[in-house]
């Protein structure tokens with residue numbers, strides 16, 4: 127089995143740009159001049175809610191795929207990222223991002239954790255920061271319209287996530303790679319070409335990318351998918367691909383085949399996207415390798431759960447970072463968000479169907 | 485850095501982050517620069533600050549599966565997080581206040597949170613507050629920071645002390661330390677030594693004689709400590725016979741008659757007493773008297789031979805530069821102990837009252853083993869008034885009478901873990917229950933919490949000095965006993 131050392135690679139520009147933003151040395155002259163409207167991105171910020179798929183179809187048409195366990199040994203890799211707001215300053219906000227790659231070998235789980243990277247995003251530097259990062263990590267040559275400062279932590283997090291996904295695509299071989307989220311491209315965060323490239327790269331090295339979405343809710347005539355699948359049938363997949371694409375294909379670009387996955391008998395099921403360019407059977411086999419090589423709890427792979435919890439910030443880390451900023455950079459926070467709110471609020475929380483993932 | 489978190493009545497909570505070298509028992513000063521006032525507080529407990537999210541952190545890191553990894557943490561956030569996680573919360577008690585540098589007892593003042601500064605009170609400053617004149621002091625031990633604690637002789641002189649703590653914590657050791665220094669400063673002391681562990685105080689550990697060798701006079705009742713009936717007196721005899729040996733009142737009356745008769749004839753000897761008792765016509769009384777008298781004789785504590793008898797005045801005369809009578813009560817039965825103590829207490833009262841003995845320091849180990857019910861009050865009231873200053877040493881705090889706790893001037897508290905024991909001690913109103921409960925439980929061996937006048941009412945944790953002298957307090961070991969027997 128391959129031994130990978132991710133610790134040799136670091137997103138140096140995150141470190142440097144973060145530091146520069148904290149030292150407040152980004153001059154307005156740094157601003158990029160050519161701000162063209164985006165061409166190769168789909169969607170806009172006022173998007174429809176990706177997380178809710180209301181599927182209208184006849185139950186009988188659902189194709190249920192029973193999964194079987196296999197002896198085939200495969201490396202499972204997972205990655206996740208998170209961002210958090212640390213406070214407001216007189217001219218912007220402070221935020222931190224962190225990402226983690228987790229993989230399982232024969233005996234244990236391993237991880238490489240990147241960050242926290244701390245940024246001071248202001249009206250003055252947001253354009254520079256954002257486009258510089260995009261340039262460096264997405265290879266985007268053109269500047270994109272910069273989001274509002276409030277959206278920046280999420281955008282920066284996304285760039286880190288894409289970079290880590292790229293790292294895995296380039297380094298892994300014959301493995302199952304788990305992404306958090308979906309394989310749908312539709313916003314500024316998901317440049318079509320970039321995702322295409324990464325999937326292509328992964329594929330060429332014999333990997334299969336599976337994306338688990340914690341947030342997507344499927345309802346069929348008001349009933350949750352999980353309720354439709356009998357516990358006896360788990361582990362299994364429900365192929366929702368055709369139905370979903372029929373209904374949403376006009377708005378979204380689907381890089382993945384969409385399934386509902388119930389991998390253990392439980393009250394949970396997740397949306398699972400499997401790289402569309404891979405043979406359907408190969409994709410399903412990859413899910414079987416996943417359940418045979420990883421621990422799956424409540425339908426969710428442990429590798430991905432660990433990546434999630436290792437990335438998330440705890441309250442003590444938030445306080446620690448606030449202290450670091452005050453001590454090392456002398457930046458004064460004028461307003462500190464309530465820690466409970468940021469940790470457990472709608473976007474910061476780690477809720478899987480109302481169950482907190484620690 | 486330390487900051488005030490909360491003040492509630494007598495309790496101040498202090499947050500310390502990053503950690504400083506502050507321990508339970510240490511004193512802190514809360515200074516308000518603007519008003520030149522400060523509060524003196526003592527840390528009695530410490531713990532972690534309840535930082536939000538710690539539970540989550542712990543749960544996360546205790547993932548059931550094996551997990552190993554590398555952190556690329558360029559800003560070294562982790563070290564900052566650790567500082568937060570290690571932040572300490574001190575629970576402190578207010579012990580005093582300073583107003584323009586002077587000790588004041590107005591502790592109702594609340595220091596402003598924003599302008600107050602907190603710092604550890606260094607030993608030197610603390611010792612100044614104790615208002616002890618070192619040259620007049622007895623060297624007792626050291627504070628954690630190395631500060632030497634010596635207690636003013638005046639805070640022991642005329643006072644009632646209690647040394648208590650569980651077995652083997654160093655109570656007798658402290659009592660020996662006090663004893664040696666009192667003796668070397670001219671004090672006259674009596675020790676009720678139930679374990680025979682003070683008798684070698686005149687020797688060094690390698691069997692040489694110490695400079696105070698002559699001043700420690702071990703007396704073993706019935707052996708080298710005997711008294712004549714005349715010297716003991718009727719009072720002692722009667723009290724012993726009645727209270728210790730249970731002689732009925734009518735028989736006591738008869739004994740009194742015999743005694744007075746013999747005394748008139750100047751024929752008060754044990755032999756004559758014996759014959760006179762045997763001549764009592766009432767068989768019942770004769771029998772009652774004879775049995776008691778014989779058990780007195782059997783102790784061999786009484787003699788008619790003045791040349792072997794002890795006369796306390798003579799012993800006291802020898803101790804004009806200070807000294808101690810070590811009454812070895814080891815290996816003698818409870819009744820005999822009571823007889824000896826009865827004799828000594830009554831004699832000492834007389835000497836203090838009539839003979840010109842100015843003061844005597846009594847060290848009473850496990851006094852409940854020999855002190856009669858009626859004496860407890862006597863010791864802390866009448867005899868104290870006469871000049872007998874007692875130090876009770878016990879590992880059973882409930883064996884000491886409540887009145888003694890109420891009257892105690894100083895308590896030397898060694899480790900206790902037993903709930904019941906702690907409750908008894910904390911009744912001695914000298915200090916808040918919390919301090920006793922928390923600090924006493926955590927005292928290491930040879931350390932004691934000193935309470936009371938002895939240190940100007942500032943409770944202190946003191947490590948008691950060691951002794952050069954042979955102490956014999958050591959736990960007897962099977963093998964070392966074996967060696968002694970062979971040689």
Ligand SMILES: Nc1ncnc2c1ncn2[C@@H]1O[C@H](COP(=O)(O)OP(=O)(O)OP(=O)(O)O)[C@@H](O)[C@H]1O
Pocket residue numbers: 649650651652653654655656657658879930947948949950951955957958959
């Ligand atoms: N301050 C000290 N320095 C060095 N040794 C000490 C000190 N205090 C006590 N010791 C030693 O610890 C042992 C126990 O001490 P000590 O006999 O005084 O305990 P204690 O509390 O009187 O016990 P007990 O309840 O059994 O009478 C002895 O060997 C003694 O020499």
Ligand SMILES: [Mg+2]
Pocket residue numbers: 655656657957
């Ligand atoms: Mg003892």
